[in-house]
Amino acid sequence: MTIEQQADKKLSDMPDEQGHFGQYGGMFVPETLMEPLRELKEAYIHYFQDKEFLAELDNDLANYVGRPSPLYFAERWSRELGGAKIYLKREDLNHTGAHKVNNTVGQMLLAKRMGKTRIIAETGAGQHGVATATVAARLGLECVVYMGAEDIQRQALNVYRMKLLGARVVSVESGSRTLKDALNEAMRDWVTHIDNTFYIIGTVAGPHPYPAMVRDFQAIIGREAREQSVQHEGRLPDALVACIGGGSNAMGLFYPFVDDQDVSMYGVEAAGHGLETGEHAAPLCAGKPGVLHGNRTYLMEDRHGQIIPTHSVSAGLDYPGVGPEHAWLKDIGRANYVAITDEEALSGFHDLTRIEGIIPALESSHAMAYVTKLAPTMDKDQFIVANLSGRGDKDIHTVATIDGIEF
């Protein structure tokens, strides 16, 4: 399907009733989950039109999360790069330090209305786990977070944060012991405890309605960025840049702009040790379509359809799949997908810290590193909005270790 064939239909009208974005998305789950997913879809559609729900959401986003997040003009960095102006959407300033909380606040309100008393989540970097444990603490609900054994080691600080918040963190020892396996384990928990449990997925992946629902909760990023762009520059940006793990911060920024064909969009995947080494987490740049975790999308898989191990210096990007809407935006040519290596991301991390006094998460550092490539190719009167999806406090230890520093 090309953009031309879609002319009578807006790109933002996706997905269809069954959650398809072209050939991607859908509901590829065991039968036991079909009915709970239908109930969730109904609740999501109903409450997104419910004034009281939306008012409560707005109130939480303003007073608990701290929205709107600023759109910050990175003047010194822009000058150094010598091209387009760079604006940073400061999701790092949200409560709990990343964009993840936009979604957990929203899904928790749904959980409450659906009468669920137990909350589960998967997490990679631990940011989504922390954001889930946070909102569960606020409502006094039981919370279980599944995390790969490998990631528990890499993100010890976030594990402790979750425990302080009252969540039980379950170490997942199966498969590759990372985010994908945590997602499998959370699904297994959900199938077993459907009656009282709400599963808060942390990105725009999973079966329908999750990709659409998580996007809609994260779209606050793009809606604010649109307004703020007009305030600062009197027009929409020339380019958007965001990192892609599962793709929620990127989808949140992109979605309110998808129908504005003049705004280019760049999703930045993790090239790890380099795409040519096979040790990366860049399914859109180097994978092929398949079915995993309830949807059809681009995957990192071998020729027999087994999912293969991924690598990225940032735990939050270390995922072999990607949200189905990105797969579709790639195929129709609406968004561009590029990849940044561990090394480039680390230099993005140091650049932003040194030049702007902002320590970015390693995930976000991938987007920052791409900005350093993109901005110089653009004119001085153009401007970029880059999503600073989270702050780097959780990654200080990782960066220090790489730099050979011991505490």
Place this chain on the structure above:
Amino acid sequence: MSRIQACFEQLKTNKKKALIPYVAAGDPNPDITLDLMHAMVDAGADIIELGVPFSDPMADGPVIQKASERALVYGTSLTDVLAIVKQFRQTNSTTPVVLMGYLNPIEIMGYKVFAQAAQQSGVDGVLTVDIPPEEASDYIPILTSHELDPIFLLSPTTTKERMKIICQYASGFIYYVSVKGVTGTSALNTEEVAQRLKIIQEVTDLPIGVGFGIKNAETAAAVGRVADAVVVGSALVNLVEKNAHTSNNEASNQKIIKEISQVLVSMRSAMDA
């Protein structure tokens, strides 16, 4: 008439219920599977459910997850599984074989290529855990046009409306998942299962198998009293796990085959009593 249909008709004439063991192909090593399949038939299996290993078995509990992991150590692929079935068919032309697994290995191979190869190898039915009929409008016709029965799951959460839709597309038999959960977790409640089967029988004339939670001869017999088929998986795969960790594959394979056969013989006689 398909092999699965013929099998159920024969059982009906003999007033017996089907015993369907599940094992993962290539678990704990590729050498065992062919011998194990024949041994299970000798021990009283009517249909064999052969698991296709997958890296991300979302619907399986720890026992079958580990079976997949063991099989994948040897790289057991869908192609390998089909080759095993083909070998099995050289000496057994009557016992139906149903493949059970996840969609992605089939997607990668291509629906048509898979269906042709499966038919040629002598596969009878395909149970794809993660594709509901809503997503299977391309897939089902390709299976059926290659004389493969699409086997679908019904669960305790399936509404009667959905049952009707699913049963329209299903053939061979219906697989009722007796508990909300993954494979190998909780024990089933025979009373509850009997209630649900009554509802399913109002919707379809297909034979109904019950799986998840059948642990021993006693539960097999109890389920056999209300269902047309009894599916037993984790209880057998446990025996693989228990005996897999020896350096001598030949010796451990013999032990696994012996122990699985014993369990099946005991289930068979309890079901037939």
